[in-house]
Amino acid sequence: AQTVTQSQPEMSVQEAETVTLSCTYDTSESDYYLFWYKQPPSRQMILVIRQEAYKQQNATENRFSVNFQKAAKSFSLKISDSQLGDAAMYFCAYRSACSGNTPLVFGKGTRLSVIA
Amino acid sequence: NAGVTQTPKFRILKIGQSMTLQCTQDMNHNYMYWYRQDPGMGLKLIYYSVGAGITDKGEVPNGYNVSRSTTEDFPLRLELAAPSQTSVYFCASSSAGVEGQPQHFGDGTRLSIL
Numbered sequence: 001a002q003t004v005t006q007s008q009p010e011m012s013v014q015e016a017e018t019v020t021l022s023c024t025y026d027t028s029e030s031d032y033y034l035f036w037y038k039q040p041p042s043r044q045m046i047l048v049i050r051q052e053a054y055k056q057q058n059a060t061e062n063r064f065s066v067n068f069q070k071a072a073k074s075f076s077l078k079i080s081d082s083q084l085g086d087a088a089m090y091f092c093a094y095r096s097a098c099s100g101n102t103p104l105v106f107g108k109g110t111r112l113s114v115i116a
Numbered sequence: 117n118a119g120v121t122q123t124p125k126f127r128i129l130k131i132g133q134s135m136t137l138q139c140t141q142d143m144n145h146n147y148m149y150w151y152r153q154d155p156g157m158g159l160k161l162i163y164y165s166v167g168a169g170i171t172d173k174g175e176v177p178n179g180y181n182v183s184r185s186t187t188e189d190f191p192l193r194l195e196l197a198a199p200s201q202t203s204v205y206f207c208a209s210s211s212a213g214v215e216g217q218p219q220h221f222g223d224g225t226r227l228s229i230l
Contacts, residue, residue, distance in 0.1 A: 004158075035218060043204065045159075045221035091158055103149055103174060104219060106158035 002027045004094050006107035013082045014115050020067075021077045021110045023092030031097040034068065034075045035104065039089040048090070051075065053097070087114045118142050122207050122222035129197040129229050137192040137225050139207030147210045148190040149219065150174075150182065152203040159206060165190055197229045
């Protein structure tokens with residue numbers, strides 16, 4: 001079974017600075033997808049960014065980018081120019097690509113605080 | 117643009133009571149999921165469905181039942197509520213046939229069993 005580990009329960013960053021959230025995963029599969037979800041106090045789960053394992057190029061979405069290291073099974077999220085609205089729980093998630101739309105496997109999350 | 121709608125948003129149950137958490141989506145997604153999120157933890161899969169009439173167990177199915185009679189609806193039933201089922205419950209959906217499509221989540225139902 002696949003597992004996802006987020007080793008940082010809490011992180012903080014100054015407004016306008018850059019922060020990196022760590023995520024590692026364990027799998028024997030070669031084809032899969034990785035996601036970062038944001039969960040603000042409203043409890044909604046909001047997709048931040050997605051990475052296909054077969055792509056070597058790191059995904060980027062505006063101020064959000066990932067560092068995907070397939071051999072190391074690492075998938076960190078970098079948030080640039082941090083804003084107060086970035087404060088939330090961030091979850092790393094894994095999904096197998098072996099058959100259809102398989103369920104997500106989540107890490108325990110990292111709570112990000114943004115300091116004004 | 118309703119997306120995934122969960123009702124109720126909050127509920128308090130007594131031990132042994134039963135209830136159904138409702139989930140409906142208007143995106144014509146074949147795949148639907150139920151997760152629970154305990155304090156300080158990530159989401160754990162309870163049940164999922166790949167289409168009407170088809171359901172399967174996830175990581176933590178004990179104490180729950182589901183049904184999928186239509187594409188739109190995926191209710192989660194608790195038959196005999198226990199304190200261990202106090203949690204926030206999320207329903208999600210995703211499209212089939214398109215690889216890597218993300219799951220769309222509802223706003224969650226906060227359930228307390230006292």
